[in-house]
Amino acid sequence: GAVVSQHPSWVICKSGTSVKIECRSLDFQATTMFWYRQFPKQSLMLMATSNEGSKATYEQGVEKDKFLINHASLTLSTLTVTSAHPEDSSFYICSATYLETQYFGPGTRLLVL
Amino acid sequence: GENVEQHPSTLSVQEGDSAVIKCTYSDSASNYFPWYKQELGKRPQLIIDIRSNVGEKKDQRIAVTLNKTAKHFSLHITETQPEDSAVYFCAAHQRGYGGSQGNLIFGKGTKLSVKP
Numbered sequence: 001g002a003v004v005s006q007h008p009s010w011v012i013c014k015s016g017t018s019v020k021i022e023c024r025s026l027d028f029q030a031t032t033m034f035w036y037r038q039f040p041k042q043s044l045m046l047m048a049t050s051n052e053g054s055k056a057t058y059e060q061g062v063e064k065d066k067f068l069i070n071h072a073s074l075t076l077s078t079l080t081v082t083s084a085h086p087e088d089s090s091f092y093i094c095s096a097t098y099l100e101t102q103y104f105g106p107g108t109r110l111l112v113l
Numbered sequence: 114g115e116n117v118e119q120h121p122s123t124l125s126v127q128e129g130d131s132a133v134i135k136c137t138y139s140d141s142a143s144n145y146f147p148w149y150k151q152e153l154g155k156r157p158q159l160i161i162d163i164r165s166n167v168g169e170k171k172d173q174r175i176a177v178t179l180n181k182t183a184k185h186f187s188l189h190i191t192e193t194q195p196e197d198s199a200v201y202f203c204a205a206h207q208r209g210y211g212g213s214q215g216n217l218i219f220g221k222g223t224k225l226s227v228k229p
Contacts, residue, residue, distance in 0.1 A: 104149075
């Protein structure tokens with residue numbers, strides 16, 4: 001199957017700093033990638049859809065100025081959490097579709113102190 | 114948009130018994146329904162999926178059934194083993210608009226515990 005990687009796997013940062021998370025499709029090209037957030041013991045909540053070469057589409061309630069998404073190439077999408085606060089602490093997972101199946105990255109655990 | 118309900122939220126079974134998880138969806142246009150297994154701290158892994166032109170699909174000990182009329186689909190695990198313990202999520206593919214490919218809407222998950 002297709003492989004999606006994510007980096008870093010975990011990050012601890014101080015409140016007010018920005019954190020960038022990378023999502024890569026390793027063996028296929030993805031014009032669209034998805035970013036999810038998962039709080040403990042909860043389901044995956046779609047934050048935004050990342051489109052290569054165009055603006056991301058954000059779900060209702062997700063601040064586009066706080067969660068910056070850049071889909072610079074067919075294999076890379078980045079999510080930047082700007083001015084992170086403790087309530088942004090969560091598990092962030094990206095995914096990409098290959099042959100109509102959605103594959104997930106390993107996730108990035110963010111802890112904001 | 115699409116809404117997916119999943120039940121039960123927790124399920125405990127004895128090793129060797131069967132486990133059934135049920136989901137309902139709201140958008141009759143949805144046509145793809147995957148099931149994911151997520152172990153603690155790990156990524157969701159696709160275990161089986163079904164498309165709306167099929168009523169049932171089976172892969173060894175797991176099977177999925179789909180009732181389009183009632184808009185519900187179920188995951189069946191037979192001969193459960195301790196390693197089946199995980200959180201299972203159902204999902205429905207929400208159609209996209211304006212040329213977008215759409216996205217998956219997930220249920221809230223079922224924590225399955227298989228006791229040896």
